[in-house]
Amino acid sequence: MPRAQAFVAQLGQDSDVPVLKDPSPLGYRVFLAALPFGLMALVALVDLVTGPSLGFLPVLSIGPAIASVSRRPTLTALAGAIGLLLAFLLGFHDHSVGTHRGIISYVTIFGVTVTGVVASAVRQRQERELADVRAVAEVAQQVILRPVPKRTPPLEISVRYLSASARARIGGDLYEVVVTPHGVRFILGDVQGKGLAAVRTAAVVLGAFREAAFDEVDLAAIAARIEVSLKHQAAVEEFVTAVIGQAVVDEGSVAVLNCGHPPPLLVRAGSVTTIEDPDPGLPLGLTALAPSTRTTVTVPFSAGDQVLCYTDGVSEARDRSGTFYPLARTAELLGSDNQETALERLQSDVIRYAGRALDDDAALMLIRPERSAVPGDVSASRDLSLSHARDGEASRG
Secondary structure, rough: HHHHHHHHHHHHHHHOOOOOOOOOOOOHHHHHHHHHHHHHHHHHHHHHHHHHHHHHHHHHHHHHHHHHHHHHHHHHHHHHHHHHHHHHHHHHHHHOOOOOOHHHHHHHHHHHHHHHHHHHHHHHHHHHHHHHHHHHHHHHHHHHHOOOOOEEOOOOEEEEEOOOOOOOOOOOOOEEEEEEEEEEEEEEEOOOOOOHHHHHHHHHHHHHHHHHHEEEEOEEEHHHHHHHHHHHOOOOOOOOOEEEEEEEHHEEEEEEEEEOOOOEEEEEOOOOOOOOOOOOOOOOOOOHOOOOOOOOEEEOOOOEEEEEEEOOOHHOOOOOOOEOOOOHHHHHOOOOOOHHHHHHHHHHHHHHOOOOOOOOOOEEEEEOOOOOOOOHHHHHHHHHHHHHHHHHHHHHH
C-alpha cells in the first residue's frame, strides 16, 4: 500500500481533501495507553499485600496482552518489559526468583509479550491497509462529487452530505448541478450498496449526466443516456434511484423526473407538498425489467418557493420509538433567508431527531430562486446562465 499512502498524502497537501485520522477523543486514547500499566501496578500491589501464596505473578502478563489489542508493537513490548521487571522485583521480595513458580511466571509473561507484539504488528498493518483503502475511496468520492457552483443564477442551490458514520464515509449518494442552455439541471440520487462499487457506479451516473445535460432537450432523454452508461459500465446487480430536474426561472417552473426516488418537497408559503408522479418509474438500471415511458412533472416555481431533494437517509431516519422523520417540519426549518443556514438547521434537526448516528448516508439539495432577483433582471440572469453553459461546453470539448 505505499503508493496509496503517497497518493493520499499528496492529495492532503495539494487540496482540501482530508486525510483520515484517528477520530477518538484524546482522553480515550490516553486511557487506553495507560490501562495496561495501571493494571500491572494493581496486580503488583495485590501481590505485595497477599504475599506469594496466591501466585499473582503470572497475572502481570495482562499488561502486554491488553496493550496488543489497541497499541503499537513498541508499547506492547514496553508493557511486557515492565511486567517482567515487576515480576523479578516481586520475586526477590517473595524469595521466589529461582523457584519453579517464579520461572513459570517469567516464561508466561515473556511468551504473552512476544505473542502480543506479533499480534499488534499484524493488527497495525491491517488497520493501515484498511485506512488506505478507505482514504483512497473517500478521495475518489470527493473528486466525483464536486462542489456545486457557487453561483447558478438565477437560482440559489446548496447541498449537504450527512455521513452515517465518521468511520465509514464511503457511500453511494450522488448529486450534481449543471447550468445549460436549457436551464439549470440537477440530479440527486442514491446507489444501491456502498463502498468502492457504489462510488464507481456514482461516477458512471454523474459522468453520463454531465454530458447529457447539455445535449438532450428533455429530462427523459437524459435518463435514457444514463441507462445506457449503466448498462455498459456498471455492475449488473446495481441500480440507482434518482431525481433529475430542471429549473427555468424566467418560465416560472421546475420540472422533475423521478426514477424510483423519494419525491422532492415543494416548500411554499409555510406549507410542504410533494412533487410526486403517480407513476414514478423504476430506478435507473432496472428499466429493462419493465420498459415504459418516463414522465416529467412540472410545477410552478417563483420567488419564495423552495424545492428540497433528499435521499432516503433523511426520510427513513427514525427516533428511538421507530417513528420516521416528519418531513412536514421542513417548512419551518427552511424559513431562513440564508440558504446555508437553512440547510444547517435541517441537518441538525434530522440528527437530533434520530438521537444517534444515522442508519444510512443522506444527501440534501435545496433549490430556490435568488431572493435578490427581480423580474427585470431575469434576462440578464439568463444571459449569465448561458455564459456558464458555453464555458461548460468549452471545457467538455
